[in-house]
Amino acid sequence: MQNGISDEMIEYVGILTKLELSEEEKEQAREDMGRLLSYIDKLGELDTEGVEPMCHVLPIQNVLREDVITNEDQSRELLGNAPCRRDNMFVAPRAF
Amino acid sequence: MELLSLSAVQLGRAIREGRTTAVEAMEAVLGRIEEKEEWLNCYITLDKEGARRRAQETQKRIEAGELRGPLAGVPMAVKDNLCTRGMRTTCGSRMLETFVPAYSADAVMGLERAGAVLVGKTNMDEFAMGSTTENSFYGPTRNPWNTDHVPGGSSGGSAAAVAARECFFALGSDTGGSVRQPAAHCGVVGMKPTYGTVSRYGLVAYASSMDQIGPLCGNVEDCGAVLEAIAGIVPESDSTYVHRKDSFQGALKRDVRGLRIGLPKDYFGEGLDEEVRNALLKAARLLEAEGAEVDEFDLGLSDYALPAYYTIAAAEASSNLERFDGIKYGYRAGNAEDDLHRMYKRTRSEGFGKEVKRRIMLGGFVLSSGYYDAYYQKALKAKALIKGAFDKAFFGYDCILGPVAPCTAPKLGESLPDPLKMYLGDVYTVAANLAGLPAISLPCGMSRAGLPIGMQLVADCFQERKLLQIAYTYEQCRG
Numbered sequence: 356m357q358n359g360i361s362d363e364m365i366e367y368v369g370i371l372t373k374l375e376l377s378e379e380e381k382e383q384a385r386e387d388m389g390r391l392l393s394y395i396d397k398l399g400e401l402d403t404e405g406v407e408p409m410c411h412v413l414p415i416q417n418v419l420r421e422d423v424i425t426n427e428d429q430s431r432e433l434l435g436n437a438p439c440r441r442d443n444m445f446v447a448p449r450a451f
Numbered sequence: 452m453e454l455l456s457l458s459a460v461q462l463g464r465a466i467r468e469g470r471t472t473a474v475e476a477m478e479a480v481l482g483r484i485e486e487k488e489e490w491l492n493c494y495i496t497l498d499k500e501g502a503r504r505r506a507q508e509t510q511k512r513i514e515a516g517e518l519r520g521p522l523a524g525v526p527m528a529v530k531d532n533l534c535t536r537g538m539r540t541t542c543g544s545r546m547l548e549t550f551v552p553a554y555s556a557d558a559v560m561g562l563e564r565a566g567a568v569l570v571g572k573t574n575m576d577e578f579a580m581g582s583t584t585e586n587s588f589y590g591p592t593r594n595p596w597n598t599d600h601v602p603g604g605s606s607g608g609s610a611a612a613v614a615a616r617e618c619f620f621a622l623g624s625d626t627g628g629s630v631r632q633p634a635a636h637c638g639v640v641g642m643k644p645t646y647g648t649v650s651r652y653g654l655v656a657y658a659s660s661m662d663q664i665g666p667l668c669g670n671v672e673d674c675g676a677v678l679e680a681i682a683g684i685v686p687e688s689d690s691t692y693v694h695r696k697d698s699f700q701g702a703l704k705r706d707v708r709g710l711r712i713g714l715p716k717d718y719f720g721e722g723l724d725e726e727v728r729n730a731l732l733k734a735a736r737l738l739e740a741e742g743a744e745v746d747e748f749d750l751g752l753s754d755y756a757l758p759a760y761y762t763i764a765a766a767e768a769s770s771n772l773e774r775f776d777g778i779k780y781g782y783r784a785g786n787a788e789d790d791l792h793r794m795y796k797r798t799r800s801e802g803f804g805k806e807v808k809r810r811i812m813l814g815g816f817v818l819s820s821g822y823y824d825a826y827y828q829k830a831l832k833a834k835a836l837i838k839g840a841f842d843k844a845f846f847g848y849d850c851i852l853g854p855v856a857p858c859t860a861p862k863l864g865e866s867l868p869d870p871l872k873m874y875l876g877d878v879y880t881v882a883a884n885l886a887g888l889p890a891i892s893l894p895c896g897m898s899r900a901g902l903p904i905g906m907q908l909v910a911d912c913f914q915e916r917k918l919l920q921i922a923y924t925y926e927q928c929r930g
Contacts, residue, residue, distance in 0.1 A: 364816070372769055372815040373776075374808055375796040387809055388816060390871055395758040395817075398829050401836065408831030411660060412838055412887035413647055413912065432553040438783035447778050450791045 360385045360392070454479040459525045459619040459673040466513060466524040473513065473524030473568060476619070477506035480526040480570055484617045490598055493612035495531045495589045496539045497571035502526070505568045513566065521676045521700070523566030528618035530609050531572040532579055533559055533664065534653040542655050543575040543587040543605075546781045546802035556653025558622060558664045558681040565680040570618050574608030577804045578772065579629055579657045581605050582876050583866050586806045591863060594637060596902055600860040603633030609667045610637035620668040620677055626658050627760055628855070628880025630665040631892035635855035635905020638894045640674050640922070641667045645912045646887035649681045658767035661760075661884040671893065671923045675699040678915065702916035705927045708742035712921070713848035715750035718879055724858040730896035730904040735852055737928050738921070748847065751840045753882070755833050760881035761874055762817050762830035769814025772807070775799060809870060838886045845911040850921050852908055854879050855892045859902035879907060889915045891922050895929070 365381050365388075376384060430443065439446040454476055457465065465471045481499055488494060506526070512518045529535060532542045534552035541547045555563070563569070576586040584607025585591040592607045594600040595615040602611040606623030610633035613621050623630040625643035634641025642665045649664045656662060666677035678699045714735060719728060739745040777783035777798030784797035803811070817826035844851060856876055866873040883890040888909050895906035906925075910918040 368812050368815045368819070371819060372811045373773075373792075373795045373799050374803075374812065375800040376808075380808075384809070384812055387870060388813060391761065391813055391874075392816075392826075394871060394874075395762050395826060395830075397758045398755060398762070398826075398833050401752075401755055401829075401833055403829065403832035403836065406832040406835050408828050409835035409838060410831060412834075412885075413645075426554075429553045432551075433779075436550055436553075436780035438777060438781070445778055448788050448791045448794045 360389045455483060455616040458669050460521050460676050462619055463521045463523055463525050467519065473506045473510040474503070476524060477502055477526050477568060477570070480616070480618055483615065484570075487595070487615050487617060490593060491595055491611055491615055491617070492590055492592050493573055493608045493615065493617050494528070494571045495541055495543065495574050495587075495608070498538060501538075502568065502570050509566055509568050518566035520565045520680070522562065522680060525567050525619045526570045527562060527567040528570050528573045528609055528612045528621040529559055530575055530606050530621070530623045532575060532624055532655040533622060534655070535559055535569065535572065538569070538572060540572065540655070541589070542579070543577040543589060544803065544807070545588045546775050548588070548782065550780050552653070554653060556664075557650035559653065561681045561683070562622070562677070567680070573606070573612055573621060576605035576607070577807050578655070578768070579605040579624055579626055580768070580806050580810055582628070582632060582873050583861065584608060584633070585863065585867055586804055588804060593863070594860050594902070596638065597900075600862055600902060601636070601866070603636030603856070603860055605629040605633075606641075606667065607633045610634050610639055610641065613637070613639045613667050613669060620666060620673050622681070623665055623667050624654055625663055625665050625884065626661045627764060627884050628877045630667060631855050631880050631890060631905070631907060632877070634667050634892040635894070636860035636903065638903030639667055639669060640671055640891065640893045641665060642674050642678065642891045643883060643889065644678060644682065644915055645889040648889070648913070648915065650683070656771040658764040659771060660767060661764065663884070671919060671926050672700070672703055674891070675703055675919050699915060699919055702919040703923045704920060705741075705924045707738055707921055707924045710743045710849045710917070710921060711847065712738055712743045712745045713748045713844060713851050714745065715753065715844075715851060715853055716747050717750050717753035718853035722857050722878070723854055726898045727854055727858060727904050731852065731854060731906055734895040734906050734925060734929070738852075738925055741924055741928050743921075745852075748844065750844055750851070752837050753878075756837055756882040756885060757874065757878050759830040759833040759837065760877070760885055761813070762826055763834065763885070765810045765814035766818050766827050767814070769811045769818065772803075772811055775802060777802070806870070834885050837882060841882070841886045841888060841911075849914075849917055850908050850910045852906065855905035855907040856880075859898045859900070859904060883909050887912055889913070889918055891918050893922050893926065895925075
């Protein structure tokens with residue numbers, strides 16, 4: 356597998372993960388990711404023909420419950436964690 | 452009575468029998484913290500006044516006969532990625548420096564119901580990503596056995612706090628070895644239960660398919676008592692598997708006669724420190740002398756666990772950590788009020804540390820279109836094969852005995868420059884997370900340099916009782 360990570364790829368991953376990297380950080384990320392991917396490429400040695408990808412090891416099912424309100428009104432506590440709020444609302448920067 | 456030399460269960464008994472009180476126990480712990488914390492930095496948040504108040508309230512309830520369990524009145528510490536209502540929960544990150552949860556994790560509530568008293572929140576690698584507790588925004592924790600060394604990670608604050616008696620037991624979380632490895636490096640007992648044994652409700656997610664909460668304790672008996680309090684199904688959790696009314700404490704008997712213990716040859720080969728290997732083989736011989744059948748076998752696929760683990764963990768982390776957007780809670784970067792996307796990017800770039808960004812980016816890459824099949828799907832297929840190798844192993848063995856880490860605790864600063872090298876240190880622990888298996892780490896000797904060596908026992912899913920029984924037997928015959 357090709358592990359030369361291009362500048363474009365680093366830009367693209369930055370967009371996907373919503374991270375803004377300095378030039379120095381980009382260079383470091385290129386190097387780190389190249390090394391990590393070369394290591395992960397070891398998985399290519401495994402014959403996985405016909406193997407189903409395994410998400411969960413146990414037959415876990417969703418635990419369903421009735422949608423009943425059990426907590427008290429915690430809006431003050433919850434809003435208290437917001438970096439910016441007004442009245443009873445979260446404040447976000449302009450979206451468009 | 453020297454309170455700090457008691458185990459958690461012994462302390463609980465002494466409190467119940469009126470030989471000491473929850474208040475005296477808390478004072479003893481706070482005194483030790485006063486003496487040691489400056490050097491060790493086990494805690495990110497300490498609430499001494501709150502701890503005193505909680506100890507007094509608990510003592511009253513014990514005297515009123517409302518609390519009778521083995522942990523009533525016992526001071527505990529909780530890793531800072533477990534939500535505690537009203538007490539700051541930072542995950543070792545700048546991102547959550549001021550975050551105060553509006554609810555407590557199920558595991559924390561289970562212990563509070565059992566009467567354990569919270570001392571504070573312990574230091575950790577940021578968002579549990581790391582193996583040394585050096586990736587914390589709040590500075591590194593030091594190893595109580597030798598402060599030039601790291602305590603391991605990511606639950607390094609919890610392990611060091613237990614080892615230094617800055618609490619009687621602690622909770623940690625284990626996604627790839629983060630309870631077991633610091634336990635080994637600090638000479639305490641650490642357990643990762645079967646995936647789904649303990650509710651993850653209130654645990655800040657890193658890699659949800661592998662995260663599991665576990666105890667760090669002074670001995671195996673304490674570990675059983677803590678597990679008893681935190682295991683079980685709860686309606687809020689979407690993946691707590693079955694609630695079996697097992698008594699974990701009932702498993703604490705000295706008996707391994709007829710049990711089959713396998714030593715995977717793959718775990719004893721190149722890369723394992725000679726002192727660690729010798730300590731493990733000595734422990735295996737002790738168990739054999741107690742009546743266990745011990746032999747070597749080929750587990751297979753060991754070289755593939757680590758690359759599969761890092762692929763899956765990074766993918767899940769990149770998805771889980773999307774929630775940190777600077778709006779609902781946590782850090783928000785300044786100078787970006789005019790543009791939502793710029794605010795997102797700046798907030799995340801300034802709020803996350805290096806290692807977290809590295810894993811988010813790797814995860815973003817392996818999930819991106821064009822690479823998803825080659826990396827992420829491939830890792831999930833490798834996971835299926837690895838699970839199969841363990842299924843086969845447990846057909847022949849009750850338990851697998853091996854190392855926790857390739858060597859004893861590294862020196863501070865030694866691991867940071869080379870992330871891949873640090874990842875390689877998790878080679879013996881990640882398989883249990885991939886396969887969902889219960890595993891326990893317990894002390895089995897000291898290196899010539901005076902650092903603890905850990906042994907790992909791994910059993911099949913939901914065989915915690917067997918694991919505790921073997922670990923308890925070893926602890927008893929080790930003397």
